[in-house]
Amino acid sequence: EAAVTQSPRNKVAVTGGKVTLSCNQTNNHNNMYWYRQDTGHGLRLIHYSYGAGSTEKGDIPDGYKASRPSQENFSLILELATPSQTSVYFCASGEGGVYAEQFFGPGTRLTVL
Amino acid sequence: GDSVTQTEGLVTLTEGLPVMLNCTYQTIYSNPFLFWYVQHLNESPRLLLKSFTDNKRTEHQGFHATLHKSSSSFHLQKSSAQLSDSALYYCALSATGGYKVVFGSGTRLLVSP
Numbered sequence: 452e453a454a455v456t457q458s459p460r461n462k463v464a465v466t467g468g469k470v471t472l473s474c475n476q477t478n479n480h481n482n483m484y485w486y487r488q489d490t491g492h493g494l495r496l497i498h499y500s501y502g503a504g505s506t507e508k509g510d511i512p513d514g515y516k517a518s519r520p521s522q523e524n525f526s527l528i529l530e531l532a533t534p535s536q537t538s539v540y541f542c543a544s545g546e547g548g549v550y551a552e553q554f555f556g557p558g559t560r561l562t563v564l
Numbered sequence: 565g566d567s568v569t570q571t572e573g574l575v576t577l578t579e580g581l582p583v584m585l586n587c588t589y590q591t592i593y594s595n596p597f598l599f600w601y602v603q604h605l606n607e608s609p610r611l612l613l614k615s616f617t618d619n620k621r622t623e624h625q626g627f628h629a630t631l632h633k634s635s636s637s638f639h640l641q642k643s644s645a646q647l648s649d650s651a652l653y654y655c656a657l658s659a660t661g662g663y664k665v666v667f668g669s670g671t672r673l674l675v676s677p
Contacts, residue, residue, distance in 0.1 A: 491669060492669055493570075493667045494654060499664065550614065554610075555608035555609050557608055
């Protein structure tokens with residue numbers, strides 16, 4: 452089974468500060484995703500990647516950047532954090548193909564004060 | 565764009581009663597792939613079942629769902645709810661071929677004794 456890890460697991464940041472959320476997967480999946488989870492909105496896609504060096508905008512990319520330096524690692528960067536970005540963030544990985552299962556990491560709870 | 569609608573935010577049931585969680589979708593593509601993910605408390609989402617075949621019942625872990633393209637629906641059912649079924653359930657759609665998955669807003673199922 453795919454192993455997806457995230458760090459940190461919890462983060463408190465100040466408004467205007469820079470936040471980097473990291474994700475690592477050990478199953479050699481090509482695709483990786485960043486979602487945020489909010490009550491009433493479900494899982495919303497922020498950025499995704501098809502492989503090392505690629506990043507694509509998801510449905511809610513504003514205020515977020517992504518970086519995929521290697522097959523294993525995918526980072527989400529908040530350059531200027533705002534309280535509206537307080538949420539639980541999930542990273543996921545999956546093989547290519549529309550029928551592929553996504554494997555989720557444990558999540559990062561981010562609070563922006 | 566593609567969308568998924570889960571009309572119930574919360575479903576409460578007594579143990580032993582049947583479960584039905586509604587899911588409808590919208591897409592212009594004729595061959596959508598539908599998924600149900602389940603997320604237990606303090607865990608990350610994981611795949612419960614998936615389908616792309618019209619009018620074919622798919623089963624896993626006591627749950628079943630049938631994709632009906634005529635009504636754009638993929639409802640999740642179980643004959644008898646168990647306490648351990650209490651969780652957040654997401655219906656999801658993949659249709660564009662770009663490996664993006666659109667999630668619904670989720671339905672929380674609470675099963676009581």
